[in-house]
Amino acid sequence: MYNIKALEEEWKKYNRKKKRPWYVLILLIIIVLFSLAAFFYMDNIPRFFSFKSIAKQKTEEKMEPSVVFVDKALTMLENKKSVIPVDAPMDLDAIPLEETKNNVSQVKKKLHIEVIEAGSSPTSYKEIAKRFRMGHDTDDSLFLARSYYRKGNYKKAEYWALQTNKVNGNIEESWLIFAKAKAKRGRRNEAIKILNAYIKRTHSVEAKVLLDKIKNGKL
Amino acid sequence: MKSRYESAKNVFIDSVDLEDYIELESSLSAYQQLEHSIDKPLKMILLFGRPGTGKSILLNRLQNKLKHKREIHYFDTPATNEKEFFHKIFKVLTKKTLPQNTEVNFSALVNYCKNLRGKREIIIMLDEAQMYGPEMMEKIRLLSDSRAVKFIVSLHKTDDEDLIAKEHFQSRIWEVVELQNATLEDQATYIHKKLLKKNLFEIANSIKEKNMKLIHKFTKGNYRECNKMMFTIFEICEYYDKNEPTKISYDQIPKRVIEMAALKLGYIHV
Numbered sequence: 001m002y003n004i005k006a007l008e009e010e011w012k013k014y015n016r017k018k019k020r021p022w023y024v025l026i027l028l029i030i031i032v033l034f035s036l037a038a039f040f041y042m043d044n045i046p047r048f049f050s051f052k053s054i055a056k057q058k059t060e061e062k063m064e065p066s067v068v069f070v071d072k073a074l075t076m077l078e079n080k081k082s083v084i085p086v087d088a089p090m091d092l093d094a095i096p097l098e099e100t101k102n103n104v105s106q107v108k109k110k111l112h113i114e115v116i117e118a119g120s121s122p123t124s125y126k127e128i129a130k131r132f133r134m135g136h137d138t139d140d141s142l143f144l145a146r147s148y149y150r151k152g153n154y155k156k157a158e159y160w161a162l163q164t165n166k167v168n169g170n171i172e173e174s175w176l177i178f179a180k181a182k183a184k185r186g187r188r189n190e191a192i193k194i195l196n197a198y199i200k201r202t203h204s205v206e207a208k209v210l211l212d213k214i215k216n217g218k219l
Numbered sequence: 220m221k222s223r224y225e226s227a228k229n230v231f232i233d234s235v236d237l238e239d240y241i242e243l244e245s246s247l248s249a250y251q252q253l254e255h256s257i258d259k260p261l262k263m264i265l266l267f268g269r270p271g272t273g274k275s276i277l278l279n280r281l282q283n284k285l286k287h288k289r290e291i292h293y294f295d296t297p298a299t300n301e302k303e304f305f306h307k308i309f310k311v312l313t314k315k316t317l318p319q320n321t322e323v324n325f326s327a328l329v330n331y332c333k334n335l336r337g338k339r340e341i342i343i344m345l346d347e348a349q350m351y352g353p354e355m356m357e358k359i360r361l362l363s364d365s366r367a368v369k370f371i372v373s374l375h376k377t378d379d380e381d382l383i384a385k386e387h388f389q390s391r392i393w394e395v396v397e398l399q400n401a402t403l404e405d406q407a408t409y410i411h412k413k414l415l416k417k418n419l420f421e422i423a424n425s426i427k428e429k430n431m432k433l434i435h436k437f438t439k440g441n442y443r444e445c446n447k448m449m450f451t452i453f454e455i456c457e458y459y460d461k462n463e464p465t466k467i468s469y470d471q472i473p474k475r476v477i478e479m480a481a482l483k484l485g486y487i488h489v
Contacts, residue, residue, distance in 0.1 A: 002483060004458045011479045013489045 138168045145177045157181040172202070176210055183214045222460040223469075227422045228453035230413050231446040235275050235295075237283050241412045243405050245398075246273055252396050253281060253371070257289075257342060261393040262363035266373040268398030271443030274373045277398070278344045281371075291342040297350035304355065308362070311343060325358060332365035341368045348372040400440030407431040409442065410449060421469070422453075430472050437477075437486040444484075451480035 125144060132140040145160035161178035164171055175198045182191035195211040198204065213219045230239075256264045266274050275295065282293045292311050298304035305323035310316055312331060317323065335341070345351070351359070362368050376397075401409060410431070414423035426434075434452075438444035455476050459467040467473065481487045 007479050010482050010489055
C-alpha cells in the first residue's frame, strides 16, 4: 500500500498547479471587465461635467436677458419677429429662457433696424435711451449718436457720442461722430483738439482724414 | 473485512494469462491476419508494435489455438547466448535434449532442416526478437530458407530506432502484422470486459465515460499501462474504502483518485 497521505498532498499541489491558468484567466477577465467599466465611467464623467457647465451657462443666459431685456418691448420684438412699435405691451413671461448672448445682440441689431424702418419715431429713441441708462450698452448709445447725426440733430449726436466714449473710450466711430458733431455745431477748434488727441493716441487714419476735412472746411 | 476493490485490483495484475484474454475488434483483426499469414508459404513473419500492445498474449493465443493442429513453438524469452538458442532449436526439431557441454553444429542443423522439407512444417515464434543480434538473425534466416521452419518474429517498436529498417529484417521479412495502441473505445471495452469477467458489475459501472477518457489520456491506449493504472486506481480506492470511506463514492470513481494514480505512476508531475 502506498503512502496515501503523501499522495494526497502531492495531488493537492498538482490540482492547484493545474487550476492556476484558470485562476489567471479569471483574474484577467475581471481586470478587463473592470478596465472597461472604468473606461466607460471615466468617459461619462466629462459628459456629466459638460452637461453641468452647459446647464450653468444656460442658467447664466437665463439671468442675462433679465438684465439686458429690461425693456419688455424688446422681447416682444424678438418673439414676433415682425415690425412692431417699440412701445408694445410688455410681457416678461414671453422672454425665451434659452436665449444666448449672440441672440441678444441680434435682437438689439434687429431693434435698431426696425427703429429705422419704423420711421425713427421719437418714442423709439426714448426707449433706446432709457434702455442705455439701465444697461449702459454702447451699441445703444452709438446707435443714437449715429441716428441723431444723420438726422442733423448734432447736439444730441454729440451728447450720445460722449456717452458712448464714457462707457468705452476705444470706439473710433463714436470719437469721429463726436468730433463731426462739434464741428457741425461750429466748435471747430474743439473738434480739431479732440481729433488731435485721439490721433496721438491711436494713429487712426480715418481720424486724420476727418481732421483734414475739418481743417479745410470740407465737412 | 475485504474491500470490494480488492478483487477489482487483482483483475488488472499484468500477466500473459490466456484465461484473462479479452477479445477486442482490433486484436481479433491482428489475430486473423497472423493466422492467415501462417498459411502462406512465407519464411518469416514480423509481429510489430509498441510495448504493451498485446503482442505476447497474441502469440500465446495463437500457440494455444494451433498447438493441436500444427507443430508450433513459442520462445517467450530470448536466449542469453547463441549456444542456448540452438540447444532450444535442436530440441524443437529433433525432440531430443543435448547435453549441456555440447554445441550444435549449425551446418548440420541446416541440413537436418532441409531434409525435413515436405515432411514437417514447424512454426517457431520468437518473442522480444529485438534482443537477438544481427549474426543470430542471419542464422535464423538460413534456417527459414530450408522452408521446413517458419519463424514468427515479435518486435518492439521504439521511438529511437526503426527496427524494420534494419537490413536483416528488411530483406527477410515477407509479411508484417502491426499492433496499434488501443483506441478509447477499445480500452473502455477492455476494462469493462475484464471486470465483468470476474462478475464485478458494480465496479465496472462506476467507471464512467469521462473516467475512461482520462485513463486513456494517461495510458495512451497501452494495455500494459492500462493494467498498471487500473491496479493503482483500485488500490487507492481500496485504501479509502477501508480507512476513509467518506472520501470515496461507490457510484463513480473520483477524478481525484485517477489523477492520484497518474501521479503515482509518473504520467503527471507536480
